[in-house]
Structure formats: C-alpha cells, structure tokens
Amino acid sequence: MINEIKGGVTAARGFAASCTAAGIKYKDRTDMAMVYSSVPCKTAGTYTKNVVKAAPVLWDRALTDGDKLVSAVVINAGIANACTGEEGFSYCKKTSDAVKEALNLKDSEVLVASTGVIGKQLPIEKIVAGTKVLAAKLSETTEAGEEASKAIMTTDTHNKQIAFEFEAGGKKCIIGGMCKGSGMIHPNMCTMLAFITTDVCIDKALMLKALREDIEDTFNMVSVDGDTSTNDSVMLLANGLAGNSEILEENSIDYANFKEALHGVTLFMAKNIAADGEGATKLFEVKVVNAADKAKAKILALSVIKSSLTKAAVYGNDANVGRIMCALGYSGVDFDPYNVDITISSENGCEQLVEKGVPLDFNEELATRILSGKAVTATCDMKEGKAEATAWGCDLTYDYVKINADYRS
C-alpha cells in the first residue's frame, strides 16, 4: 500500500534542491537546477537507445553502471549538449568538477543532464558560475523541490512532481521525483528527463531491475518510439536514510512495496508527460485488451497512439474510428480484423464504436462529447487471448506545428 504525499524530489529524507537563472537560453526564468543528497546515493539509470547519444547520457551511464556513489545531479534547460563531440563531453567533466568543488565532494560523483536544442555547445562559463549559485541555495523544503521542477522545463506548460510513502522493514520510506516532458508526437525532441529520489535502503542490482522492468510499462509506453531522443534519461537515487534493513530479496514484501511506490511515481510522470505533450489539449490513452500476448498488445497500443491521423481526429473530437482500425492493421501484428471491438470513454461517458471490426451506428453526439473530454481512452478488444497493454499520448494540434516549426528561435 502506498500513500501519495506532498512534494517531489526533496520529499525523501536528506534530499535538497535548488535552481537559478543562469541565462543559458531563456529570459526571465530559471534554467538550471540541482538535486543533492546529504548522504551519497546508490544509483540506477536508464537512457535513450538512440545511436546519437548526448554527452550527458554517456557521462551518466558510465557512472550509474559503475559502483561509485553519487551525491548530486545538476541539470540545465535550453541546450541539449547533443551532437557536440569531444568539446561537449569535456563540458560534462567541467560541470561535474565545478559541482564537486562547490559542494566539497571527495568520494562521490555528480550526474549531469541537459535538455534543449541539439547541436549547440553549452555556454560553459555560465554553467560553471551557475553551479556555485546552486550549491549555495540548496534547501530540503518542499518549495525548493517545486522550484527545481520548474527550472528544468522547456516547452512544458507546467511542472511535474509527485511523492509517495511506502513501508519497508517496518520503516516509513519515501520516494518522489520530478520530470520534464517533450514534443510527444515523437518523443525525439530533447528530452524526457526524470529524477527520482528515495530514502529506502536497497541493493543496487535490485534498484536497476525494478527500474528497468517498470519503464517498460510506463515511460516506454508513452507516444511513438519510446526510446528516441538523444537525451532521454531516467535516474533513480537512493540514500538509505529511511533506516530499513537493506532490501536484498526479489521475493520480499519490501521489494514489492518499493516497486509499487516506484510505479506510482513513474505512472504519474508518464501520463503527465503525455498529457502535456507539445500543443496537446488532452491526454489520449489507448488500451489494448484480450490480445494474444503482451508483446503484441504493446505493439498494437503504440501503433494507435502514434498515428498522426488518429491524433488529429482526437483533436477535432471526430469519432473517425476507421483510423484506429487502420493503425491496428499496419502495426505489424497479425490478427483477425473481424474480431475487434472498439469503445471510447472519458469523464464525459462511454460509447462502443466498433463491433466485430465493423463500425456501429453509434451516437455521434455522445461520441463527440466523450472525445471533447480532458482524458480520452480508446479500448481495443482483440478477442484473441488475455494480454493487455496501455499506451499514452496526446492529440495533434495546430499548436504542435507552431511550436515545432520554429523551435530554435
């Protein structure tokens, strides 16, 4: 059992945060943030599978894959530090060195993360100067976490943070985090970044196992390609300050509780990143049920969620269900189209649109009302087995085009 509590990245014991306006790209807003733990943390990370990896991804992966402990994460918005060659990678070290000096870190390391335009070098002097300000401003308050979650936004329309309490070894533990989203039609804009902090004491290998399994059903089910940006990163830091005896067993209640709490955080993040996709007016959720197996269910759900034509119809509140049938059909999964039922639902109601592959004479007015909701779900019943999967995305709007036709300027 997990309970949602106030706060985000500073909710767990020992975690502090700060932010500053370093003048990297935006005017009149903060654009750098720091997360710090008073006790060095074990880490787990998952990163983009894009062949073109940003410099911070290479830097962080080497650290989280290794055994060294981490005390801080420093993040900038505005420039992605991707396609920047050796110079870009050297800036990761310069940034880390500056943080180490400012925080007087001896035996622990610093993760770095960047989000923004690809192919530009960081203004490293501003970044280094920013790290000093960030180190001086660190605070464990809820407000400090909240402000940090605002500083990492790019085209996000609002900040995203969440925290839960759970129990392990008789102790109350806390897990929380913050994230930023991206252009969600394809998640290949820099970047989806998520930072999750917990005070639970847990074996490093189990942390990674839990994270890897969890993202398959959350972050990797958001929008198109799941793994496309040059910078996508999810980082989990655990400092053990909850005082529970270390979680070492996969088949323990403590591990199950931890996984449930982690899932609470990542599910919130995935859905909120989707709903806040660039230009989006609503969350669009595709549930595939009774598929032959889980892998097929996922492919089918992702095929519909990434269909530009379906997304445009959802924007227009147009129950053009043929586009959903079509997107299922070109997913690459074989199935009998004359088995499929499709139902749409939202806070405004529920209506079946397709029975056995053929559109029904449904209530158009009700369908339009359902589609005009803030969170619209299309459920596709394949009637082939018992597997299911859910994918999250958003509608395709004029504003998506507007935002992306001239993102750099």
Place this chain on the structure above:
Amino acid sequence: MINEIKGGVTAARGFAASCTAAGIKYKDRTDMAMVYSSVPCKTAGTYTKNVVKAAPVLWDRALTDGDKLVSAVVINAGIANACTGEEGFSYCKKTSDAVKEALNLKDSEVLVASTGVIGKQLPIEKIVAGTKVLAAKLSETTEAGEEASKAIMTTDTHNKQIAFEFEAGGKKCIIGGMCKGSGMIHPNMCTMLAFITTDVCIDKALMLKALREDIEDTFNMVSVDGDTSTNDSVMLLANGLAGNSEILEENSIDYANFKEALHGVTLFMAKNIAADGEGATKLFEVKVVNAADKAKAKILALSVIKSSLTKAAVYGNDANVGRIMCALGYSGVDFDPYNVDITISSENGCEQLVEKGVPLDFNEELATRILSGKAVTATCDMKEGKAEATAWGCDLTYDYVKINADYRS
C-alpha cells in the same frame, strides 16, 4: 531511352476513360471514373500490407493474382469500402456485374477501387447507376483521361497523370497512368491509388516482377510506413496493342526499356503524391548516400522523412539539423554519428550543415532561403559504404491538422 508525351491513362493505344458525378459524398464534382481497354489486358497488382484490407483490395488481388484477363477498372472517391464486412465485399461483385452488363463483357473481368472514409457502406444504387453513365461516356481522348484523373481525387489539390513512349521489338510502345494521393504524414488514410496502362505485349510474370521491384524504390519510399492504408493499390494493365513481339526474357533490352518507362511513371507519381501531401507547402526529399548497404540506406531515409519534428522544422524553414541527426539515430540502424555529413539543397541553393556529426557554423540566412524552396532535399552522407536510397515526403503544416481534425464531415 524514354520520352515523356502528353496524356495519362488513355495515352496507350486502345485505352478509354470516363467520369461522372455519382453523388457519393462530394457536391458539385465528379467522384466516379472508369478505365477501359478495347482489348482485354494482362494485369499485375500490388496492394497494401495492412491486416485490415478494404473489400476492393481482396477483390482485385484475387483477379490480378489469377490468369483471367481484365477489360475495365471502375473507381469511386468518397467512401473506401473498408471495415465493411461481407456486405462491403458483395458490393464489389455487384459493381463488377453492373460494369460487365453495361459493357457487354463476356470473358473478361472488372477491377474495382475505392478511396475515402473507412467504415461506411457504399451507396450501391448510386454506384450501379454510375457504372452505366461511365460505360456510355468512354472516350480515348487525352481529355477523357485528364477528367478521370480528377474524379478519383479526395484531399488531393490537383490531379496527377503522366505518360511515356519507349521502344520494344522495334515498335513504339506507350505507358501512362493516373494516381491519387493521401494524407502523407502517415500514408494510412485511404488511399494511394495508381492505375497504369500500357500497350506493350509482355509476359504476365515479368509484368509483376517489374512492378514489384519498382515500387520498392518509388511508392514504398514515400513517407512513413510505405504500406499502411487499408486500400493502397497499384494496378498495371497491358493490352499488347503496340504489336511488339511478346517480352519474355528478363535479360532483354525490351524488358529493360519497359522497366525504365514504368519507373518514369511511378517515380513521377511517388514524388507528386508526396509533394501534394495533405496541407503540404513543399516536397521534402531525403537522400542517404554512402550507407553500409541498401536496406540500411532505406531505413535511415524513411526515418528522417517520417519525423514529425523534422517536417515541422521544414515547414518553418528552420535549419534545425539536430532533428535530422536525431531521426537517423533512432532509425534502428547502427552507425557512427561522428562520420555523418548533412547538406540541404533546393532550387534556391545548397549549404552543408553538419560535418562529422557536429553542426557547422553555417549561413543561417542562406539555409532559410534554401528551406523556403518548393522542393527541399536533405542529403545525409554516412561514409560507411556505397549504398544509397531516397525517400519522399512533405512538410507538416497547420493545414495537415485542419484537414485531418475533421475529415469525415
């Protein structure tokens, strides 16, 4: 050697066409067309790989896969006859029967094609009535072909037809055709339809071989998925009236000439369908050169051509070359990003944007001018081998969203 000549689907000897306003969906425009050959034709066809296949696709595939000769094709715009079950399939037979009766066909068959909204039944009485008008109006004039190419449009902004002369066995042969395009961001709207007619005399198996090979580099390199609509069809009809001795050998000059002329037709169609993509303001072409092998070159080119973020940047004349690097990177092909050069060109000039994976300090003003051209090419030099591939698409615009947010009404 091939020469472009006037006309389209009626250019080859013995082919006639007609059109009529049958009142299927649109007001004040034609929406049915017929193509007829005075001599029954051998046929070859390639169709959508979508699991959800429209009724006409099933009807036509059975015919073109078989040995029966075909005398006519009848086409309607407005309703796709997809997701229509047994009732929809029975309408293919009813339409074919009506054409056979109107044209007094005894030993030859009729192909049917539909394009438009998915999930609605055809108004079969109007279709049957339309076939009689079409049969009575058939004409071999250039104008009749031209008018037929207009009747099959849906969201196309202009009709598309082309014809070439070539030589086989010392005889002048002609190949021509008409096509209609579709929402090209994903080619999954109903539908891309192409009808190609020729008077050459050629073995049926060689016709199919030529068509199948050709579409791999033309229709299947247009936009995203290459094979996604429920209705996509390319049909080739040959009546042999050129009087050449039948082309039977794959390694003959005659077959090579036929292939070149066929490619002229399909390349024109592919590029024009891309350039007339829904809401498009320009043709976008992605050339991948010096790739490790042909398959990889194709995957890389298609990954860039389908990237919504790249397409939005092309619309905004924004040289956001990081998005092209990113789209290459998530294509699924492994390569060294620090080998890649990228150059853009159009009728307005040429400028290199990326060298060895890192953006150059390029001329922004010139880049914007190049991108504002009517036909923009991005050339990605992978420096890994000698293979190349080209993909065609268009920019992503406000009008794409507008057209597709309420396509049904």
